[in-house]
Amino acid sequence: MKACLVGFLALTMIPNLLLAQPSHEKRLLLIDQLVQETGMDRASIAAVIKHAVYDESIITRMKTPYESRSYAEYRPLFVHPKLALKGHDYLQKHHAVFIASEKKYGIQQEIIAAILGIETRYGTYRGKDAVVSSLYTLATGYPRRANFFRKELGELLLLCQEEGLNPVQFKGSYAGAFGTTQFIPSSFRAYAVDANHDGKRDVWDSPEDIINSVANYFSKHGWDGSRPIAQWLPKAIQNKQIIKHAKQGFKHWVKLRDVRALLPQLDARWQDDDKVTLIEMTTKKGKQIALIHYNFYVITRWNRSYNYAMAITELAELMDCQLCQTHVE
Numbered sequence: 001m002k003a004c005l006v007g008f009l010a011l012t013m014i015p016n017l018l019l020a021q022p023s024h025e026k027r028l029l030l031i032d033q034l035v036q037e038t039g040m041d042r043a044s045i046a047a048v049i050k051h052a053v054y055d056e057s058i059i060t061r062m063k064t065p066y067e068s069r070s071y072a073e074y075r076p077l078f079v080h081p082k083l084a085l086k087g088h089d090y091l092q093k094h095h096a097v098f099i100a101s102e103k104k105y106g107i108q109q110e111i112i113a114a115i116l117g118i119e120t121r122y123g124t125y126r127g128k129d130a131v132v133s134s135l136y137t138l139a140t141g142y143p144r145r146a147n148f149f150r151k152e153l154g155e156l157l158l159l160c161q162e163e164g165l166n167p168v169q170f171k172g173s174y175a176g177a178f179g180t181t182q183f184i185p186s187s188f189r190a191y192a193v194d195a196n197h198d199g200k201r202d203v204w205d206s207p208e209d210i211i212n213s214v215a216n217y218f219s220k221h222g223w224d225g226s227r228p229i230a231q232w233l234p235k236a237i238q239n240k241q242i243i244k245h246a247k248q249g250f251k252h253w254v255k256l257r258d259v260r261a262l263l264p265q266l267d268a269r270w271q272d273d274d275k276v277t278l279i280e281m282t283t284k285k286g287k288q289i290a291l292i293h294y295n296f297y298v299i300t301r302w303n304r305s306y307n308y309a310m311a312i313t314e315l316a317e318l319m320d321c322q323l324c325q326t327h328v329e
Contacts, residue, residue: 022054022140030140030150038154045157051168052136058129059141061174067305070282074307075314078118084318087113090122091319094207101195105215106225110321112214114312115302116180123180126204131156131170131178135185138176152176155185162189163201179203180210191217221301222294228269228323229299229313230292233278237265238289246278246289249306250297253277263291269323281306290326 022030031049035042066074091098091113098109120126135156138149156176160167172178176185181203183192192201195212202209233242242262245252256263257272270276275294280287290310299309316324 026140030136030153033150034154034157037151038158040157040161044161048132048157048167049136051130051132053130053133054141055129055133055137056141058134058137058174062138062142065305067303067307069307071307071310072282072284075283075311078311079314079318081318083117083121084315086122087117087315087319090116094211097195097207097211101212101215102225105212105219107215107218107223108225108316108321108323110316110319110324111218111299111312112211113319114315115214116210117315118308118311119177119182120180123205123210126171126179126182127173127177128171129174130168131172131176132167134172134174135176149176152185155189159185159189180205181213183213187217191220217302218298221298223298224293224295225323227271227274227295228293228325229295230290230310230326231266231270232326233263233289233291234265235288237263242278242289243280246280249277249279250300253294266291269325279306281310 027049031042031046034040034045034049038045066077087110091109098112101107101112102109116122132153135149135153139146139153142149153176156167156170159165160170170178173182177183179188181192183203188201188203192203192213193209193216194201195208196206198206200206200209201213203213204210239262245259253275254277255272256266256270256274256276259276259278260266260272270291270293276291278289279292279296280289282288296309296313299312300306303309310326313324314326317326
């Protein structure tokens with residue numbers, strides 16, 4: 001009886017699984033779209049897409065990212081002495097590369113190290129999902145952002161054509177990011193650099209290319225290495241006006257001079273012409289408000305989450321980045 005019941009339940013699940021799988025026609029339509037958008041040969045695209053496997057777990061993971069947690073839950077995953085120590089070691093090991101990169105791009109080396117630490121633990125974990133399958137799954141089974149991921153699949157095909165790489169061999173995250181940098185394909189094409197001049201943009205194993213590619217990304221998005229990033233505000237000064245501003249977040253940027261009267265406990269890093277706003281996050285202390293510089297927004301161009309941007313800032317702070325201090329007495 002138990003075996004029959006299990007068999008019955010399995011049969012009732014089959015239609016749902018079949019509905020989740022893209023039809024043959026849908027796969028052909030995707031190939032047609034990629035041909036039109038990339039200008040590549042249809043046979044070449046079809047040869048790659050035939051290796052794509054639809055994976056429903058990709059959709060599940062996309063809907064439940066780490067960043068959807070509160071900062072109280074998210075922060076301990078990344079902002080801790082063990083990862084900061086690994087960051088210090090990475091900074092020391094590639095000291096000359098970081099110095100040259102900071103001189104060229106003006107990006108604090110600790111910010112770059114924090115990115116690489118949170119993304120891949122300095123290259124030790126780059127993801128195990130087949131990137132072609134991840135992007136194929138999201139392009140055909142995630143309607144809310146299907147167009148975006150279809151375009152990323154096209155970008156992957158183009159970068160592999162340009163760089164002489166095999167897209168089928170790419171492993172990475174469920175969202176299609178790859179390498180030590182965890183660039184998505186369009187970011188690779190736009191921002192990866194051949195810093196060691198060996199004819200390759202190697203964001204997997206070349207420290208020069210990895211570090212300078214991240215620096216180039218931040219530079220192109222408007223990072224100002226002379227300015228701060230974020231500072232938690234004491235609850236004693238949080239009035240209705242501050243709370244209202246924080247609720248608007250990125251929708252309400254102002255010059256610091258316009259709100260300085262509300263924020264009397266700022267240190268000398270902050271200047272009147274700084275472009276700033278306020279945000280509210282849920283920390284282990286409850287609701288907290290932070291003053292953030294436009295640099296914080298630049299971090300969210302890499303990953304849209306407040307959680308991610310604050311974790312990058314605070315991990316860099318643990319690595320002794322002076323302009324990254326978030327807790328200033």
